Amino acid sequence: MRKQRIVVKIGSSSLTNGKGEIDLVKLVDHVEALANLRQEGHEVLLVSSGAVAAGFKELGYPARPVTLKGKQAAAALGQSLLIKAYIEEFKARDVSVAQILLTRPDFSNQAQYKNAFDTISELLARGVMPIINENDTVSTEELKFGDNDMLSALVSGLVHADELIILTDVNGIYDSNPSTNPDATKFNHLSEIEDHMIENAGGAGSSAGTGGMRSKLLAARTALNLGVTVFIGKEIGSYKLLRILSGHGDGTYVKREKASSVTINRQWIGMHSHISGQIYVDEGAERAIVSNGKSLLHGGIERVEGTFKEGDVVEVHGAEGDLLGRGKIAYSSASLEHMIGTRRNEWRMESPTFEEVIHRNHLVMEVAYRTKSDRNSSQL
Ligand code: GLU
Numbered sequence: 001m002r003k004q005r006i007v008v009k010i011g012s013s014s015l016t017n018g019k020g021e022i023d024l025v026k027l028v029d030h031v032e033a034l035a036n037l038r039q040e041g042h043e044v045l046l047v048s049s050g051a052v053a054a055g056f057k058e059l060g061y062p063a064r065p066v067t068l069k070g071k072q073a074a075a076a077l078g079q080s081l082l083i084k085a086y087i088e089e090f091k092a093r094d095v096s097v098a099q100i101l102l103t104r105p106d107f108s109n110q111a112q113y114k115n116a117f118d119t120i121s122e123l124l125a126r127g128v129m130p131i132i133n134e135n136d137t138v139s140t141e142e143l144k145f146g147d148n149d150m151l152s153a154l155v156s157g158l159v160h161a162d163e164l165i166i167l168t169d170v171n172g173i174y175d176s177n178p179s180t181n182p183d184a185t186k187f188n189h190l191s192e193i194e195d196h197m198i199e200n201a202g203g204a205g206s207s208a209g210t211g212g213m214r215s216k217l218l219a220a221r222t223a224l225n226l227g228v229t230v231f232i233g234k235e236i237g238s239y240k241l242l243r244i245l246s247g248h249g250d251g252t253y254v255k256r257e258k259a260s261s262v263t264i265n266r267q268w269i270g271m272h273s274h275i276s277g278q279i280y281v282d283e284g285a286e287r288a289i290v291s292n293g294k295s296l297l298h299g300g301i302e303r304v305e306g307t308f309k310e311g312d313v314v315e316v317h318g319a320e321g322d323l324l325g326r327g328k329i330a331y332s333s334a335s336l337e338h339m340i341g342t343r344r345n346e347w348r349m350e351s352p353t354f355e356e357v358i359h360r361n362h363l364v365m366e367v368a369y370r371t372k373s374d375r376n377s378s379q380l
Helices: 026-037 051-059 069-090 105-110 111-124 150-160 197-200 215-227 240-245 265-272 285-291 332-344
Strands: 005-010 043-048 097-102 129-134 161-167 230-231 251-254 276-281 301-305 313-317 324-327 357-358 362-366
Touching: 005 026, 005 150, 005 240, 005 332, 026 043, 026 051, 026 069, 026 240, 043 069, 043 111, 051 069, 069 097, 069 129, 097 105, 097 111, 097 324, 105 265, 111 150, 111 161, 111 265, 129 150, 150 161, 150 215, 150 265, 161 215, 197 215, 215 230, 265 324, 265 362, 276 285, 285 324, 285 362, 301 332
Parallel strands: 005 043, 005 161, 043 129, 097 129, 161 230, 276 313
Antiparallel strands: 230 251, 276 301, 313 324, 324 362
């Protein structure tokens, strides 16, 4: 089998016992399966939840805390316990692991985003398996990845993974809720995650984690858009991940015919960058950038909103006002306004109108990611 780069996401209920402790039997089952995957020569990254769910008992809570400080303190404690258990179990199987805790702002800063990529690449190159979680202890509600399903999708895009495996307690994606509808039919293979599937899917299925099928579908769509194949399903045993990789897992495979990976520069612009302003373009420019994949030229800009500098990321709106995409702008808002003013005041346009305001390599169409609705569930 071809050597692949694989991201595996494991949820809180698959690692803990519901009483605020790690379930070692469950954890070891995953560790063995991950070690076997590496044994076959694959590069593996683990996105592991479970920090809050593993830590609240020792913190003195009888049930999962509901306050933010309770959850953040439980996460601090539980993350340490989790990583300790992982280190011990992986060490016994000759696997070195490294903990990476990320927050959303680490991704919105382009230099830090690139650093995360470089660090993870270095670990993989040296045969170390990264174990990634959100840095729950310091992350704030507004500035979260949403949940670890989404985090695993974003990580799989960042590292240009071949496959994202989301292990859960449901054996795949159904056309309706299998726990309430006995006639629900499972999809073994899908090539798209449609809007209606997301709208009809349920929220968090257990009290241990924060996900649910809805967040898994959103994550799957994001990963697909980033050129990654996704598996969502349920499997146990030391060979479960190899079975999934061979195409025989009990779950749903989501795969596009033509999957192409996205450069980290485009991922950053399209999904993580901070928006500093808006520009509105005319019909000709809209056609050029949307249908013909061209750069945005100065002559097509009608109007500018907000104050931004050269190198900032702005939203690009079409003639009708609808959002077309976003891109890294080569001019400040002041110089663009000056250009537009000069153009309007001149009978003959002597100043060049064909300068590239956003180069096509730095222009990402909205339809590529649809991140807005993908990022609205935000909780610990
Ligand atoms: N990061 C959280 C934890 O480790 C879990 C988030 C999630 O369940 O998606 O407890």
